Amino acid sequence: xxxxxxxxxxxxxxxxxxxxxxxxxxxxxxxxxxxxxxxxxxxxxxxxxxxxxxxxxxxxxxxxxxxxxxxxxxxxxxxxxxx
Amino acid sequence: xxxxxxxxxxxxxxxxxxxxxxxxxxxxxxxxxxxxxxxxxxxxxxxxxxxxxxxxxxxxxxxxxxxxxxxxxxxxxxxxxxxxxxxxxxxxxxxxxxxxxxxxxxxxxxxxxxxxxxxxxxxxxxxxxxxxxxxxxxxxxxxxxxxxxxxxxxxxxxxxxxxxxxxxxxxxxxxxxxxxxxxxxxxxxxxxxxxxxxxxxxxxxxxxxxxxxxxxxxxxxxxxxxxxxxxxxxxxxxxxxxxxxxxxxxxxxxxxxxxxxxxxxxxxxxxxxxxxxx
Numbered sequence: 564x565x566x567x568x569x570x571x572x573x574x575x576x577x578x579x580x581x582x583x584x585x586x587x588x589x590x591x592x593x594x595x596x597x598x599x600x601x602x603x604x605x606x607x608x609x610x611x612x613x614x615x616x617x618x619x620x621x622x623x624x625x626x627x628x629x630x631x632x633x634x635x636x637x638x639x640x641x642x643x644x645x646x
Numbered sequence: 647x648x649x650x651x652x653x654x655x656x657x658x659x660x661x662x663x664x665x666x667x668x669x670x671x672x673x674x675x676x677x678x679x680x681x682x683x684x685x686x687x688x689x690x691x692x693x694x695x696x697x698x699x700x701x702x703x704x705x706x707x708x709x710x711x712x713x714x715x716x717x718x719x720x721x722x723x724x725x726x727x728x729x730x731x732x733x734x735x736x737x738x739x740x741x742x743x744x745x746x747x748x749x750x751x752x753x754x755x756x757x758x759x760x761x762x763x764x765x766x767x768x769x770x771x772x773x774x775x776x777x778x779x780x781x782x783x784x785x786x787x788x789x790x791x792x793x794x795x796x797x798x799x800x801x802x803x804x805x806x807x808x809x810x811x812x813x814x815x816x817x818x819x820x821x822x823x824x825x826x827x828x829x830x831x832x833x834x835x836x837x838x839x840x841x842x843x844x845x846x847x848x849x850x851x852x853x854x855x856x857x858x859x860x861x862x863x864x865x866x867x868x869x870x871x872x873x874x875x876x877x878x879x880x881x882x883x884x885x886x887x888x889x890x891x892x893x894x895x896x897x898x899x900x901x902x903x904x905x906x907x908x909x910x911x912x913x914x915x916x917x918x919x920x921x922x923x924x
Contacts, residue, residue, distance in 0.1 A: 583791040585763060590793070593801040617801075623774060625794040626801035 580622030582606075592617075593626050609634060648820060651883030657820050664818050665770060667877045668712070672772035674872040675713050676780075681867050682878075690916050691813060694842045695719045697909070697918060698809060702728045702760025707807040707832060709797045709825075710815020711766035712773030714780050721786055724762040731760075759789040765802075767795045768815075798824040802832045809833075813842040817888045826901035833923045839903055845910070845917035846890035852913050860885070891917050 582601060592599055592610040599608040599617070607616040608624055615631040617624055625631075650660045671678060679687045694716070700706065702724050708716045736747060768774050774792050781790060795801045797812070798821050810829045819825045829839050847853045860882040868878025889897065891908050894917075898906045903921030910917050 586765070586791050586793065589765065589802045589806050591801055591803045593795060593799045596803065623778070623792045623794055627769070627794060627796060
């Protein structure tokens with residue numbers, strides 16, 4: 564889905580909202596139901612096994628498989644996928 | 647092949663159309679609920695909460711919870727239960743010093759929610775956005791979190807929640823059987839499933855009046871208030887397409903729930919279905 568500027572975050576603005584820590588107790592990959600790793604650098608929840616990453620936008624994890632990106636390729640240099 | 651209101655569409659089309667409906671109505675969702683139901687939806691949701699009767703420490707998953715109505719009610723409810731618990735405890739401690747009494751009233755001393763938590767899960771970004779803004783506006787933050795997810799494919803681990811609610815949401819799910827299976831999976835053993843949804847009116851006179859109101863008034867309200875006749879036309883049609891009480895009960899039982907029961911509100915305009923994972 565569309566990320567970005569409509570969330571009131573321009574480029575180089577404040578750090579993205581962190582994930583509510585208690586959520587990590589319950590959240591799993593919707594596809595495999597396996598645990599996820601929170602990657603602070605990109606603000607994503609990573610499923611290492613399947614090689615996919617779910618974005619966290621405005622503090623809300625987007626757990627729709629279609630929205631996830633694959634982690635096999637390197638993320639693009641210019642963030643079209645800015646949190 | 648499946649249905650979107652009275653139209654026949656593919657499953658993919660249906661999901662897309664429903665997403666667009668809620669994207670379109672999100673900002674006016676609460677106002678429309680009040681207008682269409684003359685505020686009675688608030689009573690229905692209150693009744694759901696009273697039926698749930700959550701105690702402090704309860705973990706609730708509210709699916710299709712969009713704008714937060716159930717979540718906020720849950721927080722209010724466990725807060726007041728907790729306050730009453732603490733007041734009763736204080737009354738029984740006759741030899742507390744003033745110091746001790748005032749300390750126990752300090753907010754940071756007692757956890758006002760007593761470890762209760764609600765996770766709101768919705769598939770629609772716009773609805774969640776509205777919900778989160780409302781929460782900020784009304785001062786809800788403790789014990790509340792938001793997740794973008796699909797009821798048919800929940801991003802939660804097995805056996806985690808005490809209660810699962812879906813209020814006026816299951817009607818918009820394309821594969822209700824999958825949603826029910828997922829509900830069963832994520833509930834703890836002993837956990838409760840609660841569904842609040844529009845249902846079927848068997849009384850012929852009320853049914854006629856209800857049809858009249860639904861098809862003549864609601865889409866017009868939709869156009870006047872939200873500038874969106876089509877979405878509210880969909881809403882009215884989707885209610886007619888949704889399985890009636892007994893059929894939904896059977897579907898819930900198929901997912902593995904036991905002691906499945908339902909309670910009609912307003913002669914069946916709305917029903918609360920309940921089941922347990924035992």
